[in-house]
Amino acid sequence: MPELPEVETVRRTLLLKLKDETIKDIDIRYPNIIKTDLKSFTSVLINQTIHDIDRMGKYLIFILDQHVIVMHLRMEGKFYIKSHEPYDKHEHIIFKFKSGMELRYHDVRKFGTMHVLSKDHYLDEYPLSELGLEPKDLNPKDFYQRIHRSERPIKASLLDQHIISGLGNIYVDETLFLAKVHPTRLSKNITKKEAESLVSAATSVLAKAVRLGGTTIRSYTSSLGVHGRFQNELNVHTKKGEPCPICGTPIIKIKVAGRGSYVCPSCQT
DNA sequence: AACGAAACCTGCGCGC
DNA sequence: TGCGCGCAGGTTTCGT
Numbered sequence: 001m002p003e004l005p006e007v008e009t010v011r012r013t014l015l016l017k018l019k020d021e022t023i024k025d026i027d028i029r030y031p032n033i034i035k036t037d038l039k040s041f042t043s044v045l046i047n048q049t050i051h052d053i054d055r056m057g058k059y060l061i062f063i064l065d066q067h068v069i070v071m072h073l074r075m076e077g078k079f080y081i082k083s084h085e086p087y088d089k090h091e092h093i094i095f096k097f098k099s100g101m102e103l104r105y106h107d108v109r110k111f112g113t114m115h116v117l118s119k120d121h122y123l124d125e126y127p128l129s130e131l132g133l134e135p136k137d138l139n140p141k142d143f144y145q146r147i148h149r150s151e152r153p154i155k156a157s158l159l160d161q162h163i164i165s166g167l168g169n170i171y172v173d174e175t176l177f178l179a180k181v182h183p184t185r186l187s188k189n190i191t192k193k194e195a196e197s198l199v200s201a202a203t204s205v206l207a208k209a210v211r212l213g214g215t216t217i218r219s220y221t222s223s224l225g226v227h228g229r230f231q232n233e234l235n236v237h238t239k240k241g242e243p244c245p246i247c248g249t250p251i252i253k254i255k256v257a258g259r260g261s262y263v264c265p266s267c268q269t
Numbered sequence: 270a271a272c273g274a275a276a277c278c279t280g281c282g283c284g285c
Numbered sequence: 286t287g288c289g290c291g292c293a294g295g296t297t298t299c300g301t
Contacts (some may be wrong), residue, residue: 161296
């Protein structure tokens with residue numbers, strides 16, 4: 001599911017529902033999602049109240065009394081709010097609140113992660129300690145410095161969350177299109193000016209997608225979080241064979257950095 | 270040190 | 286219909 005705009009949409013929706021809810025119990029049906037000590041996960045969280053929900057890059061952060069839960073939805077993680085219904089086979093972690101409400105973490109591919117960390121240190125601990133800045137906060141000169149010796153394709157650098165956070169496959173393709181940069185270009189051959197356009201294109205693509213509630217393409221669900229409208233604004237991603245909105249050349253699909261990549265072979269050089 | 274490929278999982282759509 | 290393959294909005298680990 002999620003890149004930054006989708007996670008932000010989930011964050012906003014969850015905060016409205018979960019603020020001031022107190023955890024009564026947690027049902028762990030697939031423990032591998034939880035990356036901190038299992039026993040303390042439950043015991044530490046019971047009786048804590050959700051005061052706020054933050055987001056950094058693609059991470060969701062539940063702010064509790066003395067601890068935080070740092071969550072990553074990876075490819076297909078979703079949340080549902082239910083109560084007193086039978087569990088779906090893909091509902092792996094169930095937070096039960098004193099109000100009777102339940103928050104259920106649903107993840108077909110089981111790739112998602114949850115870390116419980118102390119409120120005082122979580123920014124300095126894995127995984128958030130390794131996270132790069134979001135495009136809106138990133139100085140283009142710093143971005144250029146970071147990539148200007150790298151032999152990897154620029155697409156790989158833009159997907160690298162240590163360098164720049166929040167972009168995934170969809171928004172990288174859209175960013176590269178707006179900046180008129182071909183995804184296979186080596187990072188070291190990107191000029192300072194192009195580095196600036198990339199950061200600024202990424203910033204505006206993400207901001208617009210957040211405004212529209214993110215992008216819903218393959219796995220549509222009408223439930224919590226995932227009903228974006230940005231798919232109507234996509235220029236190249238998923239548009240194989242369709243005319244480029246700028247020049248009319250058919251969009252092609254190629255493989256870059258191991259990912260399916262949509263490109264206008266005429267505009268992007 | 271840095272890169273691409275494989276691994277982590279499951280489900281879906283496609284061609285034979 | 287059934288089977289095998291490739292693919293999927295992500296990241297870490299492995300091997301070179």
